[in-house]
Amino acid sequence: MFDTNPMAGTLLTASPTLSRPPAVVRTGPFAGQVAIVTGSESGIGRETARALCENGAAVVLNGRNAERLEQTRLAFAQAGLAVASCQADVTDYADCERLIDTAIREFGQLNILITNASISMRAYFADMQPEVFRQVLDSNVYGTVYPLKAALPHLTKTRGSVTFISSISALNGMPSGSAYCAGKAAVANLAHTLRLELDHTGIHFGVVHIGFTQNDADKRVLDAAGRPVPIAHRPPRWQKSQGQVAGIILKHIRRRRQRTVISALGRLIVLIHTYLPRLGDWVVLTTIRRLRHFYE
Template identity: 30%
Template sequence: MSGRLADETAVVTGSSSGIGAAIAKGFAEEGANVITNSRALERAETTATEITEAGGTATAVEADISDPDDASHLVDRAVETYGSIDIMVNNAGVSVVDPIVELDPEDWQHVIDVNLSGVFYGAQAAARRMIEQGTGGQILNISSMFGSVGVQGRSPYNASKAGVNTLTQCLAVELADHDICVNAMAPGYVETELTDQTKESDDRGTELDRDDWPYYGYDETHVANRTPMGRFATLEEMQTVALFLVEGGHYTTGEILTADGGWSAFGWGSKAR
């Protein structure tokens, strides 16, 4: 299959839905052999089937990325199935929303295990194989615009993503001698099935109440007022950013590329005020 990633093999963790699934499909459209992944095999198979039915090449692999043995198994399957691993996308992530004084230590640890340790295990497993192959490679870690700010109720998520940012830089420095580029993509609010559900559960309405500000809502009005571009990002836009970062040929490594419609530049403000 021809395309910008023709003959390359990409592993995308957490690719059963949302950004991960979009990246996996986008890479397949550009000719990559894709390993889709989820902790539940049937969910990973759903994305793989959609890819193959569209004319691409994909194999589903069940793995819990927070387990280093599973991370190694995921990479091994890529090499066994397609002969190499050229691109590793560490996308799998979870979140919990609770005030810091009420946060259950188990919830804290679960988020760190998946979002930060999982990225490390995936990157480590991929880097070992890429070094062994001797042909370089691309590692892309999915961070968040929340990795550089404080937000009420989201301490484990934000801390994990801040860790991903610094880990990305460390990996980039250590792996550069092997021609392995390591970058991170930090999305803002993206239109996915999950955000659709979140918007539907946002019962505060669309009016901005100054007395209760700041309000960390997710309906269209609140996101539009906090984002200079005035809308959620699309999954296609996330595909575009991810493809740029893994295609290579751009002398970029150790970069955290924020794709948030200007949210970080604007700060936690409101265009309505």
Template identity: 35%
Template sequence: MGKFEKKVVIVTGASSGIGEATAIDFAKQGAKLVITGRNKERLTAAAKKCKAAGAEVYEFIGDLADFKNLEKMIKESVKKYGGIDILINNAGFGDMKPIEHMDVETYDKLFQSNVRAPVFLCKYALPYLKKSKGCIVNVSSCAALGAMPNSVPYSMTKAALDHFTRGFSSECAPFGVRVNSINPAVVMTRFADNLGVSDEMKQKALQAFKVKQPLGFITSEQISEGILFLCASEMTTGVSLPIDGGLLHSTGMPADPK
């Protein structure tokens, strides 16, 4: 069926957007899937799409910001399929506040979801990835590569994730395990809705990015193509791959839309 036939693939945050598109693309390639999400209804809907593409799918419902769910999810995946070939750390949390309005609870949730969760999922998955000589892709952001006002802590988490990717790739290379990250610019997903951004603010932000992102807005499917490329590229490790519609090479990250 494809390069990933019978590979065991974990995709976190797969109930919508990039995670869902990635899970479906792996399903079309014959992978066996573990998909995670907090919303049971949306995750089950995503699972149905993967099954329609011919994949065997295991659903894990839970918030990966809750530390006890991390090792639990890896153990359940191995119990279901006997091993792990690919880990896609896509689940994440965002918030758009200036630093002067940032509260410690939101700050901690950002780092728990965007840094701690992928780091420890990598730790718990690594023994199985060593056996399969598998790979990891961490879904980062162009926010890690340029300054974005009103989302500084979020940008910090993604910069930390990129640096973790580089360092961890060096630790894993002797075992034949590859670790990369992918850095999307603005993708048309539910992410802004999940942040509670008003429609007016969202439209202003989109207009600002429309000028700065000359190739246009990116689809989840286009990010999924990049993720599968990194998984298939057997001599690529430790890279942060921007899929940015030209954002980073236009005139920089957009200013705060007023």
């Protein structure tokens, strides 16, 4: 759906690549702040990181594909943006510790954490191999928990901001997306729980439910056997650009919102799921029969 390329390389030990920011005064609403965006070597994560940099922040990029990560870092650095990078698997806690250490060592603090990296899928539950379900769920849940756990002491010092990237599919179940929906719903509930539990820290905990978004051409998700396949077809008129989504995420952070639902479809899902859940189920069941390709 809306995540970084899940199959871009094998899982490797974290390897920070540092790039000192240019000797220029950074201005903008995020000036003086330091951000980490997981899964920012490509896609929405990359454009969110770019928008943060262009609005004054220093940003640590993250991904698993060393070549793609370095290409993104170089492009940002050549544009005069304050950037560093760390190759890390966010489902490995030791890697996440190195990722956070990169931000502290390079920029001295951490103000913003955006947990964007995850794996998506296209497979019906009855057909899925258990290991594939676990892989998708782990990427969404532990890929959110581990970076936050490692970053929490530093975010407490700055009374920082945490944004979990979820999906409109977490608002109401989506056929052929069982593990993905479960993982995205879990992080939304996690944000609510932490908002209550850690209220005394002053940290902002928010969740952004992303809708249909234009993807990189090589974007892949997992099928029932764990093979990379293209995402399901989405009409272009339903899709927002990655830049538009990044802009909405930045507005969410600036206003320290608890929840942002992107797209009219997402807001409609919230409305129907809250007040007319049976109607919502009827709509989904009808589309399965009449528009099966939408899910497959």
